[in-house]
Amino acid sequence: MAEMKPLLEMQGISKSFGSTHALTDVAFDVRAGEVHALVGENGAGKSTLMKVLSGALKPDRGTIRLKGNAYRPTSPIEGRRAGVAMIYQELTLAPELTVEANVMLGIEEKRFGLLGLKSMAARVRRVFERLNHPEIDPHTLVADLGVGARQLVEVARALITDAAVVVMDEPTSSLSARDTEKLFEVIASLKERGVSVIYISHFLEEVRRVADRFTVLRDGHTVGTGDVAHTPSDEIIRLMVGRQLDEMFPKVDHERGEPILEVEALSGDPLPESVGFTLHEGEILGVAGLVGAGRTETVRTLFGLDRLRAGRVAVAGRADRGATPWERIRQGFGLLSEDRKDEGLAQNLSLADNIALPHLAPYARHGLLSPGRMKAGCRTWMDTLEIKARGADQQVVDLSGGNQQKVALARLLHQDAAILLLDEPTRGIDVGSKVTIYRQIGALAKARKAIVYVSSYLPELLGICDRIGVMHRGRLVEIRDAAEWTEQSLMACCVGENQ
Amino acid sequence: MERGNKIMAPPAAGAAQTGKLRRFFNVFGPFLGLALVVVLFHCLEPDTFLSFYNLKTVATQTVIVALGAMGMTLIIISGGIDLSVGSVIALSTVAAALGLDAGWNPLYCFALGVFAGGACGLLNGLIITRLKIVPFIATLGMFSVVRGVAMYLADEQKVDAPRSWIDSLMDINPEPSWLVLPPGVWLMIFAALLVAGMLRYTAFGRYVFGIGSNEATARLCGIKVERVKLGIYALAGIFTGLAGTMQYSRLTVGDPTVAMGLELDIIAAVVIGGGSLSGGAGSVLGSMIGAFIMAFLKNGCDLVGVPNYVQKIIIGVIVVAAVAVDQLRHRK
16 A cells, blocks of 8 residues: 555645644645544644645645645535545534435436436435445434434535545544444445545544554644554654643642532533542642543533533532532632633623623622722733733723633632633633733632633643643543643543553 | 543434424424314304305415415525515505506506515615625615605505406405405415425525525535525515515505514414524425414404404414424424
């Protein structure tokens, strides 16, 4: 197979969004009939590269050749016509249409303006037979199918246009073990037919099972490529994480106090799955894991935003089986959402409004709000957190990501929360803001606050947390003192290569 | 410590069963409602309610709402809404009356009424797709603009027109008598069959569902979403224009103040019939049943002597109840 000439060649691909370099001079090639795994940490640039391939994004630089010809798609439709089919992470089906209508969407057969329903159904049925899943009836509504079957509909959609390259972006992230097995069989049958599969996954065990070769992306660069069979997992993990520590983690000394939050067998709908831990006053507990491992769901379930399916939460010794966000706030919880745009902040309100919102009492007199006091209060937080803004009444939407995140944090400080649930607090913000936030979190721990710190960025977890737990597929697999983890062992645990 | 292997909850077991149940309710829910209304009034008024003459009356009273509902069904399935329907109907009656008054051939005047509707629909579509304004706002604007234009054209009064065959399209006892039902009712039945067939047997129909169900996917699959939307609103406008000429036929004058708030009855008919305002769901049969439920209710209440305000309350409750049932269906 090594002598085969590549079916798809991407060379020197670069893509920037504003000042962030998502991809820098990336090289990537795929041979006919191989399964090629594309691996890397969250944010390494895998999805961006695939968007370039599909035509959804235009690269700033670089060339792509498909079947020996230059390939410059300007839209996903063009990519599809040229033989590149994408199977996205979030499924892209129309649930209210039938299986057949979904597979044939946009390429319907027509005779005198009427649809050739019978012949289309027969064609779709043949594709499912080729996939060894004749049980999927073209006339079923997609809404009535399980997740696994829906994925097969996506695969069928790719096959019906005779795709040469099928891209699967984290295809198993929402599949059960049985459906995952079925998908692997489908991938094998695609391979037999000479179709190339680009398989994006964090799960090394899956890469080992299905892929022939792999390419590792890190921070938008290609850092390695090779045969899966000849490369030990350790080596792949080293390639994925091996970056220089270029940030400072200011250490603020703090002392661990009494247990304040005890979580037992916390289960949500459908994630997390039986998560348990104890959080102490003055402690920063890190939570690592891949996207989709159930970290966000864990904090949301704790905070009462998502339904608690089973389990027990005890705050300062008083146990309950779930509460509303309102009750949680009264107990001293504060949540920093990972989605600051849509959920975390009221974008078109001012800084002062955003910070004061959950706790207006200090700014009221005789039941009426005093805008002057609100602004004065806001200004002290702006100083503490070094928020760069024109003033307290500037709209949050005009601030940079880093400053917005500081506003979100200021709200929790103003609320004087005792248990802070921070979900990706430094995602997508500049280094300077990160350092401010790290320092503030250290100061909070010193003030005996208890902090749950969810992050995908391993160096910061190791840099600021006292203990770190790792979540994998809905479960909290292991908690250790931060000193007992390394980036390697954390990553290994995240991808399910835990020893 | 347990290893986090692929132990995840299997995808909702028995999804197929709940799906079938849902489908059953989708189709039979509105039917059940209709049957309930008919049986109720039959018990209250055993002699007259189910007489052939009364059924013809109800069918005739349904025509305008039902024709409007054909267009609204397309729009609602595609995830949109049209609030301008009542105004467009008024404009269409005025247009037809002005044509007749000017001595035009009635056939042209009929076409003019329909055309006025189609033009308004096209304009709705253009505002929505070109200016990228959500349908609610776009058609809210048109709701006011079109009513104003109708009043201007009619000089703020009713437009009298000479008699023509258009006046008899809604006669309960049609001429010639072998028609049995008024021509307007036949038109309604024909329109319903046409739209139902189009939704099922043409690519356009599929795109209507596809866009309403998942617009991003439709775009990804190469569907020209904007063009399809334009087509949907223009086509819906034509049905509204038809409803308008039927309205003219009933009034025999052009009236710029007619059909105030009728769009809400039409939306109610579609929603009672299983249309979802979030798109992707709805059917011609359902909307027809929805229109008939409301017509039977009004007619029955009149026969029994229930005052008008009670009718209004009952219809309001039915709309909310229908959507509540819809919500229950969507929950697992």
